[in-house]
Amino acid sequence: MANLAAVITAAKTPIKVQEVEIGKPGPHELLVKNEVIAFNPVEFKIARLAIFPIQYPAILGSSFGGTVEAVGSQVSSFRVGDKVAASKNFSAVGTQYGAYQRYTVVGEDTTSKVPEGIDVAIPTSLLGNLPTIVALFTGRAGLDKPSFDGPVSAKDKKVLVYGGSSSFGSLSVQYVKQAGYTVVTTSSPPHWDFVSKLGAVAVVDHKQEHGALVKALVAEGPYDLIVDSISFPNTVAVTAEVVAAQGGGKLYTLQPAFGPETLPEGVTRVFESWSSTMDNDLRSWAFTTYLPQGLSGGKIIPLPIEKIEGGLDGVSDALDRLQKGVSGVKLIVDPWE
Known part of the structure; x- marks a missing residue:
């Protein structure tokens, strides 16, 4: 199986879609086959303005959701086939953790199971801000x-x-x-x-x-x-x-x-x-209790979701939209289009 990603090779350079290796999950990590990538405003600031120093080449993005493809040796809360929404841990370093690709590695502590009957795009659209x-x-x-x-x-x-x-x-x-x-x-x-x-x-x-x-x-x-x-x-x-x-x-x-x-x-x-300041207990509560219970009980109202066409080729369009200003809507792409 091939993995495609939207890669930025140097600060402020255009994003290019190219084939990359599929990451391997560590002991407490999962490999997720992404179905939805959601965009957060800080991402255009990193891609277009280089406001934070990062390592290049880079795969940006922190919010994604899909199906668990593989689990690490010490993962007990998830199994292959689970529908999940996930958020990149602030401290994670490496291109395998970026959301702008078809397969992403993520820690189990920043992953949330998608409640039955809930579209995976909904929790994915919320996880960029929840932590x-x-x-x-x-x-x-x-x-x-x-x-x-x-x-x-x-x-x-x-x-x-x-x-x-x-x-x-x-x-x-x-x-x-x-x-x-x-x-x-x-x-x-x-x-x-x-x-x-x-x-x-x-x-x-x-x-x-x-x-x-x-x-x-x-x-x-x-x-x-x-x-x-x-x-x-x-x-x-x-x-x-x-x-x-x-x-x-x-x-x-x-x-x-x-x-x-x-x-x-x-x-x-x-x-x-x-x-990055949240302790483990609070993080666990946010991902395993607050978000699933809030969504399954209809207690959390998400922003309307707008899908950008073009799959990973639409990543640049989404970042352009964010740079111009987006309000009242959450932008997503399907990396398999």
Whole structure:
């Protein structure tokens, strides 16, 4: 069986589809025959802007799903033939771990079984952000985990998630609401219907003029936690002012400032590679309990999914779309087309 991959040979160079070796799973790893590859915004930043140093040639991508083709010698939770969705571990090094190919190696600790009757594309579309969400909100910010076992008691805390129609923001709003917290978010009007179903008590139009937007967000506060799921300079300028308006504090972001930045006095941008900070117990809960239970019980609402045609040749098109800006939809490809 041949393995094709979308390979980037050097920083900022075009992606080429070529034949590569099929990786062999280690003791605690699986080999997955991919049926779905999902795209995350950070991937165009690595491919097009080279924002992080990586080894070349590289096979990018972190979210994929399909059928288990082989299992390592010490794997006990999965077997050949299982339908799974998986996420590349932050610390994994080697082209065999990249999602942009037909066969990918992944650790069993970042793999989730797909519930019966659920399209594999749905959990795959969520896994690019799930580790970051769990690590940030629960691992770092200390919020309780959601539970689907019964009614959740309401907590006297309010959270602002800026960017509720993004893939990170939409799952974050649900996660925080499911844990019993009050959530406020933002969206442009075309996505209000979708975002309003996620559980936020208020959805603020982020297309407003800067001053009006800040005023509207401040009016919905004060907030115990503010997270900017977009983290571009223009959004940080807004969310930082909201933090400042309530006396200063921390602004949690998904990326660092890639240049000189002046924040209001008393405001601190907090950024880490969030998924790498999650402990083993929290990771296990996210992949084996939260995601399967949330999907099988209809408790998690995924973004609408849009398939890019052309198989692995469509990877470049997907990255172009991400670079131009994608909201309210999750892009995927089928590597076997």
